[in-house]
Amino acid sequence: MPYTVTIGREREMAEVRALLERRGDRLISLVGPGGIGKSRLAIEIAHASADLFPDGRYFLPLEGVFEPGLLLPTIAYVLGIRDNGEAALEERIARALAGRRVLLVLDNFEQIVEAAPLLVRLFDVAPEATFLVTSRTVLRIRGERVYEVDALPVPDEAARGGERAMRSAAVALFVDRAQAVKPGFALTDENAAAVADICRALDGMPLAIELAAAKMRVLTPQAIAQRLEQSLPLLTAAARDVPERHRTMRAAIEWSVSLLPDEQRALLEDLGVFARQFSLEAVEALGAGRAWDGQALDGIAALVDGSLVKQTEIGGRPVLSLLAVVREYALGRLREHGEAGRMRAAHAGHYSALVARVAPGLRGAGQGDAVVELGMELPNLRAAVRHLVHIGRLDDAGDFAWRLLVYWWIAGFFGEVRVWMLELLGKDQPITPHTRAVAWFFALWSELWQRPTEEVVAGLGECVRLFGESGDRDAAAMATAARATARLQLPLPDLATAERELAEAVEELHELGNAWAEAITEVSRGRLAWLHGRTDDAQARFDRATEVAEASGDLFTLSVAGNHQARLQLVRGEVDAAEAGCVRTLLVSIRLHFEEGIAYGLEGLCAVAAARGDGERAGMLAAAADAIRQRVGVFDAEAFTVHTPQLDAMREAAPAAVAAGERRGAELTVAEAIAIALPDEERDRIAPALAQW
Ligand SMILES: Nc1ncnc2c1ncn2[C@@H]1O[C@H](COP(=O)(O)OP(=O)(O)OP(=O)(O)O)[C@@H](O)[C@H]1O
Ligand SMILES: [Mg+2]
Structure with missing residues (x-):
């Protein structure tokens, strides 16, 4: 706002x-x-x-x-x-x-x-x-x-007095913004004509008026009006290639920029490489070799004062941004100077470094913080990948995407990465086998879950080969695990091969110290054992996954493994153990803001309630979970529903209670549903996190 x-x-x-x-x-x-x-x-x-x-x-x-x-x-x-x-x-x-x-x-x-x-x-x-x-x-x-949408109304020539001029929105906007840089400024009969002239010259364009008003720090309205009168016609005429009111806007920006000292102008132009939001630290990081190096803080402050850069706050952190027209202007200038490629490379370099710094945290104890930080930087991460693809650094783009694999997974973002990777593959430029493997991996990922075919299995096999050929054992083992998971999803699953491959992958990942992938692969192994009907073995796998995830602080896999564990316990009639497990996964999922995990936790607790004969509670938790599933788009992950048999039985036994619960549950917010689902002590402990939900 x-x-x-x-x-x-x-x-x-x-x-x-x-x-x-x-x-x-x-x-x-x-x-x-x-x-x-x-x-x-x-x-x-x-x-x-x-x-x-x-x-x-x-x-x-x-x-x-x-x-x-x-x-x-x-x-x-x-x-x-x-x-x-x-x-x-x-x-x-x-x-x-x-x-x-x-x-x-x-x-x-x-x-x-x-x-x-x-x-x-x-x-x-x-x-x-x-x-x-x-x-x-x-x-x-x-x-x-x-x-x-029209521009703001401007006063007509006849409206000379302050009172009448003030009735026009354009003048009111000028006065408001002028007061921000020059407290105490007021419209008087003396300056009203000049302010009205300014607004008319700028065609009532709000951004142009804001830029002009920002100059009130150093100029009087009369001086601004005079300067505009001199420069605008020239600047407007120069911008002949653009439609009319847009021309006024461009001219106003150019005029505003022309009054800046050289370093600030250069800084503004360089800011054109950023996506819509960026931090001061990121600006500073791009300073090397630029005219404004070492002066980013003062420069940004001046540009904010000049209304060319906007400053807001997100989650307590200051965030900078450029309005679209200003950024286009800045980027256009950068291009004219032949500097755009260089700044794009610097931008991509900075965010690549950021990713390299943050990504390792995703695999363990830093996961929650890393997810938040990457979420904040998402517009620039996107821009960086695009820059890398544009400037032909496709292998760097591949590395960038690969490092963030865990993030895409947790954030549920594979669709977008797939678009980037298909674009990269379509570039028809030489890429390393590693990059090719990365691009295919992401392209096949969604199909692995949605419509697995023999081709998907074969494609992932190609990824295993290419990663292996590149000497990246870690990636090869992850691709092996993915291929085995694809085999599990086939209409006629090849369980024997999948089992062997999963075992190999776990061993390799353990040896390489990739605890995250080891744990998540153990979950797949558990699912496979369960499919075979070996529930003891499955439970042991889920326990092992939990143990590995706990040791490394990996909340995501704790949630996934915990939910599997609890489902199996429910099937085996171990209701108390399942309840304790679901409470744990709920707590973990809340910390990670992982709504899918929350839905599964609620469903587990629904089954627990049904097993204990509480139809209303069961109905309520089921409906709340279903609302989350519909909203986050995991309604079709049917393999993962475990509460339906218990709920159906309950519905049979106590239809009115279940229906009443379902009506209430459908109205609950996620936070309310969690509060109902958790035991008192846990609810109190998690209250601060829930309050921010
Ligand atoms: N009615 C208004 N009152 C106060 N400020 C306004 C008003 N309309 C626009 N502004 C300010 O003018 C500037 C430009 O407005 P805005 O960003 O909405 O333009 P836009 O038409 O969306 O432009 P673009 O096509 O470039 O996105 C912003 O700083 C905005 O806050
Ligand atoms: Mg806009």
């Missing part, structure tokens, strides 16, 4: 609200040139329409999303859906949105306007959802209701 106040726009808000209320138009596009205030308006509308969308309003910044193939993964990510593969994603989104009255704000859609037909499909599959899109261009799709 922006720090500054929104000025005017009452009419626009009312008109768009009327459209939303009618519910006739399910896709409204706010269209207008950069800097006119589309995003701002969309945010305000979303805020003011909580009553129309009781099931949530989601903001999807699409600024850094250039590949149309990433539209659905991005929507899925914002909705919290685990994306394990492209094919089912549309259905997952449909399920997540089914029956929910939600508003999805898709901001800066012009970047992927070719993906517009996908929106039409989403409409059909999510009939309760409404889409509010901001875009510089009309989408031209069925069902689109175009709403043209």
Whole structure:
């Protein structure tokens, strides 16, 4: 949410609200040139329409999303859906949105306007959802209701006095922003004409007005008006290649930048390589050899003062960003100077180093923190991969993706990685066998779970070979485990081969000290033993996985192994042990914000409640878990449901109690469901973590 106040726009808000209320138009596009205030308006509308969308309003910044193939993964990510593969994603989104009255704000859609037909499909599959899109261009799709966003009204020439001028939103915006840099500034009869001139010269474009007002730190309104009068016509004429109001905006940015000292100008241009958010440390890291090296802090402060860089806070950390038009300007300048490639390389280098530093933590005790940190940096991680692919450093892109394997897994992000890897493979450039193996591995991953075929098994076998050939035993062992898991998923599973391969992989991974992969592979071994009906053996495998994960502090595998263990205990009638296990996995999953794990934990406790004859509690926990499953998109992981037989039996015995529980459970938030599921002491201990949920 922006720090500054929104000025005017009452009419626009009312008109768009009327459209939303009618519910006739399910896709409204706010269209207008950069800097006119589309995003701002969309945010305000979303805020003011909580009553129309009781099931949530989601903001999807699409600024850094250039590949149309990433539209659905991005929507899925914002909705919290685990994306394990492209094919089912549309259905997952449909399920997540089914029956929910939600508003999805898709901001800066012009970047992927070719993906517009996908929106039409989403409409059909999510009939309760409404889409509010901001875009510089009309989408031209069925069902689109175009709403043209105008600039802010400016005072007419006749409005000379301060009072009357103040009634125009453009002037009010100028005054508000001027007061931020020059406390005590007020509109008077003396300066009102100059302020009105400024607003008119800038066509009422909000961003242009903000940039001009920022100069009030050093200039009077009269001086600003005068300078604009001199420079703007020239700057505007120079920008002949762009549509009209956009020209004013570009000219205003150029004018604003022209008043900066050289180092700050150079700094702003370099910031064009970042994705929408970035940290001061990242800026500093890119300084080597640049004119502004060593002055990043002061430079950024000056650019923030000048309204060219925005500063906000996320989770208590300061976060910097550029508005889209400003970034385009900056990147354009970088390109003109022939410096873009160099800065992209520096950007990619910095984030590669960050990944190299953070990734090892993913395999053990640092997992929770690493997941949070990588989540914060996601827009730049994406940009870095794209830079690497663009500048032809495909092997570095492959390494980058591979190091984050555990993160993609935990965050449920394989669909997007797959898009990158297919792009990399499509580049038709020489790559190392290792990179080829990585790219295929990610490309096959989703199919492994969704529609495993002999080809998937063979493809993973090729990954094993290529990794082996590259001398990466660790990766080869992980690919071996993945291939064996694929064999398990086949319609006619080849259990004997899978068993042998899993055993080999575990031994190798243990020897190599890759505890994370060892533990998760032990889980696969346990599943296999269970399929064979060797439940003692299966339990031993799950115990071993838990032991290894516990020793290394790997919460993810603790959750996965713990849930398997508990399911098996339930099947064996060890109800108390299963209950203790599910409580543990719930606690672990909460720490990792791993909702899929939470759903499984709740289902385990549902079965426990059913076994003890508590129909209402069983119904409640089942419904709460189901809501999570639908939302995060794991509804089809049927192999993992264990509570249904017990729940069905309970439904038979006490239909009214179960139904009452289900009604209540469907209304619960995740935090409420957890609070009900946990015993008192555990609930109290976890309360602080739950409060932030
Ligand atoms: N009504 C308003 N009141 C106050 N500030 C505004 C208003 N409208 C826009 N702004 C400010 O003007 C700047 C540009 O607005 P915004 O980012 O919404 O433009 P946009 O049309 O989305 O541009 P782009 O197409 O580049 O994304 C922002 O700093 C925004 O906060
Ligand atoms: Mg915008």
